[in-house]
Amino acid sequence: MTSLNKMPDIVLSAIIENLDYRSLMILRKTCHDIRNFIDDSIPASSITEIQLNVNPEQVVLEFMYSESVSQEKLYSLCGQEAFDLFWKDFEIILKHQKLILKSFSVTLEYRNGLNKLEASVRERVNLRFLSQLKALLEPRRRPLQVEKLDLIMGDQEKIMCVLPYIDADKINEIMIYPGPKRETVVFPLDKVVETEQWKNAKKLATSNFVVVEPIEKFTHFDNCRIFMDTISVEMIQKLKENLLFSKTLKSFELNHRPHYQSPELTHIFRTVFDGSFQDDVYEDCWFSRIPGDNEHALVIRSCYYSWITFSRREWFMIKPNYERFN
Incomplete structure (x- = not known):
């Protein structure tokens, strides 16, 4: 033989x-x-998803071949040899990754209640890990092709070690989460929103932080979920103007301060929109007709948990119940 x-x-x-x-x-x-x-x-490998989970003790590498087959490997970080072993293995994975990944996730574990020394050690581990990851991603002749990118990390500079080195033509969805912090934090994204990856993505999910960039930096997403400290007539008017002609809009969700039944919120909606109506799920919804489109309207609704949602709705579903404002 x-x-x-x-x-x-x-x-x-x-x-x-x-x-x-x-x-x-x-x-x-x-x-x-x-x-x-x-x-x-x-x-080419048959890997469809990759997850990296980092804490000061170890790196957990998990990858999937299909929806039902996965493999997990744990690498201790208690020594240079173990650290080098992980990067050697991961470099081989990236070398053979020629197909588009359905998902690529990088999680830098966060814990509340750490003392200064523990927090300092964790930060050094995270920065060292991201520096090495960037060194692998940046020189690739073809950027890593990813459909969905999940980044669970504490600030913009860490995100910028990964996001710019993903193929901007293939990315569809971005998820950003700073970790389970006790309070919602302000999270600047001024560098992130200027990347081609951000501009080309169609779906954005964020959690546990407040965005401060101009609202126009988010309106190109078909699906978007963000937190803002406050809302105003000017902001809702600007959102309406940007979303009014989006034929691909599915849902734009905005977390806000005013209670969903507050007079302030009602005043904002009555000022900006053409009329209101009721449906079977939400007590009150507001709408504006779309110029040149007799079949659809832009709708905004508010719910119990301080979320307002923009979406497109067929006009025949609104017409029997609406009240037009003067």
Whole structure:
């Protein structure tokens, strides 16, 4: 029987192309000839999702081959050798990642109640990790292709170690979460909102922080969920003007300070919108007709948890129940 390393290259390539990533790495360790062949040919892996979870003790690397098959590896950070082992393995994964990832997630674990020394150690670990990750992502000839990017980390500078090195033409969804902090924090994004990745993405989800950038930096998303400290007539008017002609708008959710039944909120909506109506779910909704479109209207509604939502709705669903403002 002919051994693998004695087979013609075309036969060996056909075998390798049918292996998942785990099997490929097992095969790579069988002998030097096979390892060299795999490293030279760089077959594509079958990985669809990658998750990195970092804390001062370890890095957890999890990747999925399909919706039901996954693999998890833990790397201790208690020594340079273990740290280097993780990056060696991860570099190999990235080298073979030629297909678009459905999801790429980087989590820098956050804990409340740390003393200054513990917080300092955690910050050093995070910065060291992100510096190495950037060093792997930045020089790639083709940026890492990702559909959904989840970044769970504490500030904009950390985000900028990852986001600019994702393929701007492939990214569809961005999720940003600073971690489970006790209070909602202000989270500047002035550098993030200028990236091509941000401008090209269609869906944005944020949590546990307040945005301070101009509202226009968010209105290109088809789906958007953000927190703002306060709202005003001017802001809602600007949002309406930006969203009015968006044919792809699905939902724009805005968390705000005024209670959903407050006179202040009612005044804002009556000032900005053409009329109001009631539906089966929300007591009051407001609408504006879309110029040149007789079939749809831009609708805003408010709910119990201080969220207001913009969406497009078919006009026939509103027409029987609406009240037009003077």
